[in-house]
Amino acid sequence: MALTSEMEDALNLVSHRLSGIRWSNKDVALPVIFCLLGYSVLHYLNAGRKSKLSPPHVGYWIPWVGSAITMGKDPDTFLKRASEKLGPIFRVTAAGNTMTYVTSPELISAIYRDSKSFVFFPLWLELSERIFGMSHDSVHSPSMREEYFTMHHDELSPRNSVFLLHRYIKQGHIHILDAINAFNGKTTPLLPFLHLAAYHSAAYAFFGYGLDVPKSYECFRKFDESTHLMIAGMPRILLPGPFKARDEGIKVFEEYLKTPLEDDCSPVIKRSREISQEAGWSLHDRAAVLFTEMWAIQTNYLNSVYWIIALLLQHPETLTSVKAEIEAARTAWQVTHPDEDPEHQNDWMLDGASFPLLTSAVQETLRYSSSIISIRIVQEPVQLRNVCLEKGEKVLSITRAVHMDEEIHQNPEKFIADRYLGGSKLRYKNGKPVANHTMAFGGGVSMCEGRHFASGELRIFAAFIFTYANIEIDPTSSERPEPMTSRMGGGILPPLGDLRVKITKRDF
Numbered sequence: 001m002a003l004t005s006e007m008e009d010a011l012n013l014v015s016h017r018l019s020g021i022r023w024s025n026k027d028v029a030l031p032v033i034f035c036l037l038g039y040s041v042l043h044y045l046n047a048g049r050k051s052k053l054s055p056p057h058v059g060y061w062i063p064w065v066g067s068a069i070t071m072g073k074d075p076d077t078f079l080k081r082a083s084e085k086l087g088p089i090f091r092v093t094a095a096g097n098t099m100t101y102v103t104s105p106e107l108i109s110a111i112y113r114d115s116k117s118f119v120f121f122p123l124w125l126e127l128s129e130r131i132f133g134m135s136h137d138s139v140h141s142p143s144m145r146e147e148y149f150t151m152h153h154d155e156l157s158p159r160n161s162v163f164l165l166h167r168y169i170k171q172g173h174i175h176i177l178d179a180i181n182a183f184n185g186k187t188t189p190l191l192p193f194l195h196l197a198a199y200h201s202a203a204y205a206f207f208g209y210g211l212d213v214p215k216s217y218e219c220f221r222k223f224d225e226s227t228h229l230m231i232a233g234m235p236r237i238l239l240p241g242p243f244k245a246r247d248e249g250i251k252v253f254e255e256y257l258k259t260p261l262e263d264d265c266s267p268v269i270k271r272s273r274e275i276s277q278e279a280g281w282s283l284h285d286r287a288a289v290l291f292t293e294m295w296a297i298q299t300n301y302l303n304s305v306y307w308i309i310a311l312l313l314q315h316p317e318t319l320t321s322v323k324a325e326i327e328a329a330r331t332a333w334q335v336t337h338p339d340e341d342p343e344h345q346n347d348w349m350l351d352g353a354s355f356p357l358l359t360s361a362v363q364e365t366l367r368y369s370s371s372i373i374s375i376r377i378v379q380e381p382v383q384l385r386n387v388c389l390e391k392g393e394k395v396l397s398i399t400r401a402v403h404m405d406e407e408i409h410q411n412p413e414k415f416i417a418d419r420y421l422g423g424s425k426l427r428y429k430n431g432k433p434v435a436n437h438t439m440a441f442g443g444g445v446s447m448c449e450g451r452h453f454a455s456g457e458l459r460i461f462a463a464f465i466f467t468y469a470n471i472e473i474d475p476t477s478s479e480r481p482e483p484m485t486s487r488m489g490g491g492i493l494p495p496l497g498d499l500r501v502k503i504t505k506r507d508f
């Protein structure tokens with residue numbers, strides 16, 4: 001019975017994905033099931049002959065589909081059970097791909113450290129072409145590797161991030177306050193109130209006023225909804241809308257590139273425009289690289305902004321302490337800066353205090369809501385623990401398995417805002433300290449370059465919201481958001497459901 005329903009699910013999945021192709025017709029279901037069963041038997045006979053040094057394989061019945069349905073329904077439980085049964089390194093077949101999954105902190109750390117055996121760069125090149133629409137020539141040009149990457153790394157360094165954060169504060173003062181004014185006195189779902197304010201603040205801070213930001217938001221949103229499927233390899237024919245949104249988004253940036261390079265954009269975008277022009281990339285490619293920038297800036301940040309506010313609202317005692325911390329920083333700043341120029345009236349959010357509780361709450365938010373998978377390709381056959389990995393294999397480091405490990409983080413399913421208070425406390429697994437217990441920004445060669453900026457902007461966003469607005473959960477609504485765990489590997493997970501809130505502008 002269980003097998004039958006799984007097969008039914010599988011057939012539905014396949015026919016849904018390939019809708020329009022005739023063999024999805026239910027009349028062919030029985031012969032297809034027999035073929036699949038035959039394939040399954042062959043698969044098992046073949047699996048038995050594999051080298052004992054290969055990682056163990058999570059068993060499945062339906063070829064091609066593999067574990068896609070079971071894993072897709074509840075990835076956390078699927079991966080926990082697989083780790084308990086097979087250890088921290090195993091293979092999973094899902095939707096036609098077989099990949100190696102790694103779930104323990106020490107193996108993830110070993111992969112991050114060994115950047116010669118586990119490479120990321122070819123994958124980055126592939127994604128830039130396949131998902132972000134850049135041409136092969138531009139992606140593989142020497143300017144990309146020698147100039148663009150170096151520039152990017154420098155411009156997002158901790159020192160340069162402070163400058164960017166000051167730009168963000170200025171834009172936040174305009175766009176977050178606009179949203180508070182627009183929603184003042186209203187009861188609303190939280191997401192629409194936060195998202196546009198957050199998107200606009202970051203977009204104007206980076207790109208300045210030459211960009212049609214509202215138009216770029218529509219394209220970004222439609223594209224971003226499906227990037228996890230694109231990364232998983234789903235082709236354009238199955239995702240026509242999101243790829244069309246990407247093409248339209250690139251056009252918005254083409255228009256931006258036709259405007260003069262004004263001083264009101266950030267140094268990283270200015271340098272990007274200069275390098276790509278000097279390198280002689282086409283207008284399309286120069287726009288595509290900016291569209292990629294916008295995606296990297298917004299995708300995880302928007303969901304993080306949502307979670308930090310939604311989680312604090314659901315923990316009123318912590319929220320009271322966070323608000324007190326924010327208020328104390330603001331009043332202390334006003335005492336020492338009585339004649340502050342209005343243009344710098346919010347500088348206390350960055351320069352005035354370190355916000356220990358809010359900083360811990362941000363880190364806890366990222367642990368709680370992230371599903372970060374770092375993908376690497378095995379460059380040469382390599383041994384990892386007691387298994388051999390073959391050249392070309394894709395290895396996925398599942399950081400969420402570490403974030404949700406109850407031995408490392410007590411009550412991992414709970415949001416505990418002060419979990420990280422007092423610095424990076426030691427955490428243990430099997431009696432050994434775990435240094436990489438929290439990896440919301442990934443690690444190794446592909447570690448998030450925007451992490452210094454991102455950590456600051458999340459604190460600033462929360463400081464704006466709780467300084468300039470009172471937000472209360474609507475007592476008549478019992479709906480509560482949950483991280484959408486089915487979007488496994490999708491970065492900071494979007495919410496499933498929302499929180500209804502009443503927004504009131506605060507008067508000083």
Ligand code: HEM
Nearest residue numbers: 296297300301304372374440441442443446448449450454
């Ligand atoms: C809370 C917000 C953010 C989170 C959680 C986050 C997380 C991540 C993660 C997990 C990766 C990939 C790591 C891997 O594959 O191992 C990444 C890559 C990257 N992120 Fe972020 N990110 C955030 C915000 C930002 C922002 C605001 C920027 C830009 C200002 C940014 C720029 C980048 C870039 C450029 C990369 C690619 C790095 C590389 O391939 O070398 N991120 N981010």
